[in-house]
Amino acid sequence: MSSTTERKRRRRYESPPPPSPVAAESAEEPDLISQLPDSILHSILSLLPIKDSALTSILSSRWRHLWEEAPLRLDDDSLWPHDLISMFNPFGGWSREAISRIFxxxxxxxEALRLSRFDEAEFHPAMNHFVESAIQRGIRELTLSSSKNQPYQLPPSLLLCKSLHQLSLINCRFPEALPPSIFPNLKELRLHYVPLHNGSLHILLSKCGSLETLHLTHTGELQLPSVSAVRNSLPRLRELVWHCCVLFKQAAIR
Structure with a gap:
């Protein structure tokens, strides 16, 4: 065999295969998602888990800009770490630092914020900071949960928040002195193990005229008004649930 023939055969074996038609077609496909308007991409990002949504910021400078301005829906349960040391430290700094970095x-x-890892009173100042930041950024849905032994006291500014539409409180306390008008645009209120007195209940019923859903569970010894009185105070009310109150063990109207 001549040396020329051997060199040709070697070049034939060493040359890369031609690209497949499928690969060539894929390479030419445009990035249709990136061509969508910012408003639609903001909506998509707001529906993703926070970790996935934040990861899109590394795709390009435009995506970084999109994530920074998309409506944020943050649940601190989604930030739960996978290492054993952090898992046995209920809040321990890791969640507080993670939320701070995100903010x-x-x-x-x-748009929505859920804080449920603040069982110790020493972390309530951090909780105050996050709630205040959420108020300043137009929070619409808020869930706050603390421990029975160390309930979280709501900051007065939350009671006046105009953007808030849904509020769920677990083991929290209202301030001692309530303003004459609270939660001006609130549509859904769920209170679980939140102690109320008759005066604060009266304010809830008389000053939250936009309420459509009201749940009261283990809220203490209350002289609950009649159903007709509640309906008169809350003309837009569609769902009312009282559970483990003094006068009614359970009553629900849907």
Whole structure:
């Protein structure tokens, strides 16, 4: 065999295969998602888990800008770590630092926030900071949960929040002195193990005229008004649930 023939055969074996038609077609496909308007991409990002949504910021400078301004929906349960040391430390700094980093890097509105890892009173100042930041960014849905032994006291500014539409409180306390008008645009209120007195209940019923859903569970010894009185105070009410109250063990109207 001549040396020329051997060199040709070697080149034939060493040359890369031609690209497949499928690969060539895929390479030419445009990025249709990136061509969508910002408003639609903001909506998509707001529906993703926070970790997945934040990861899109590394795709390009435009995606970084999109994530920073998309409506934020943050549940601190989704930040739960996988290492054993952090898992046995209920809050321990890891969640507080993670939420702080998210708030610092995200500059858009906060649509929904759930804080449930603040069982110790020493972390309530951090909780205050996050709640205040959420109020300033137009929070619409808020869930706050603390421990029975160390309930979280709501900051007065939350009672006046105009953007808030849904509020769920577990083991929290209202301030001693309530303003004459609270939760001006609140549509859904769920109170679980939140002690109320008759005066605060009266304010809830008389000053939250936009309420459509009201749940009261283990809220203490109350002289509950009649159903007709509640309906008169809350003309938009569609769902009312009282559970483990003094006068009614359970009553629900849907």
């Amino acid at each position: 610092d890097s995200h500059h858009g509105p906060i």
